Amino acid sequence: MRLLIPDRRREALFAAVLEALTNITPVVQALPPDAADLDVTGALRFWDRDLRGIAYLVQVRLVALFGLDRACIGAGTNRQIAAMAASVTPPGRVTVVGSSREAVAAFLRPLPVAALPGVGPATAETLRRYGLHTVGSLADLPLVTLQRILGGTVGRAVRERALGIDPRPVTPAELPRSLTRAVEFPADVLDPERHRTALLSLADALGGQLRREEQVAGAMVLTVGYADGSASVRKRVLPESTAHSAALARAAYALYEQLGLQRARVRRVHLRLDALRPAREAVRQLSFDPRDDRARAVEAAADSARARFGSDAVMPASLAPSAARRPRRPRPARLGPDRPPWATGLVPKE
16 A cells, blocks of 8 residues: 655655554565555455555545555555555545456556656656557557567566566565755745755755765755745656765756756755665766776765865855855056056046
8 A cells, every 4th residue: 555645744754654653564664754664464354444444544544643644555456566556546535446467458558658666757768769658559559579679687577567566565664864954045046056056055964964975865855945935856866875065066957957946036945865775875977987986085085174164165166155245355466667656546647
């Protein structure tokens, strides 16, 4: 079963919601910031209800305990089916996909290929070029043909998902910690360069905190608040878990570009890093670009300088006070045989 919480209060309530769900089934896997997977196999017998009955029990608990009446609940035979069911469920409703092969096929086949987990825009476009627009068309295609289009491993994985096969278990785990930083503007800011400067400042601060705590982040959420009280939210999973400030800044810029803001009256920029884990558990992709190694060496030296002299000892050049804004002291010109005394600005011309 997959639970989605499309509510602005989800961050404050998420931990409490997870605790309440464990009273229904102990097998709950948190998927921050707004989702959770539940294995209700044992709960069916304990509560003497079928899958739909457990789904409605979860719904009633959320409304009664937290007032969350917009949760989307999807239920199915495995994590993939439940997640896809939740993604097409309107807020406050429940979608249950039957366990029979016919019921699974009836749910999956009409969906577009992009609805399958792991099928991104590039893969979906490749499939569409071959006339494969729906999940049903993928399920009907011979495996060998699909592997010729997408490659051996990817082709097999996509076809299994098109058939509704997902062996992944629900794994209970402690809720991952998050780090957040925000910039509040005293007045409306329309300049995109100031927005980007704020993002760089946040990424630099969060990266430094991650490195001090020997952590890495696997996901990022950007929230941009506007003068009218509304907000836009964009999130993404990072290509690799990292604490590198430059990589975090690039990800923040990419999320900002997705918003397509034009003359937006921005009052607040909020950056959150999710899926934190110890740095020793992270795997860094090897790079043959020497600039990457130099950048990380400079970052390590900057961290040492900050630890010794303070957080403002070293910062990105674009965050430093502009030299153009500093008052310049007059420099007297050098006198010479062809340079009259009044050229120094110190002696009035007669």
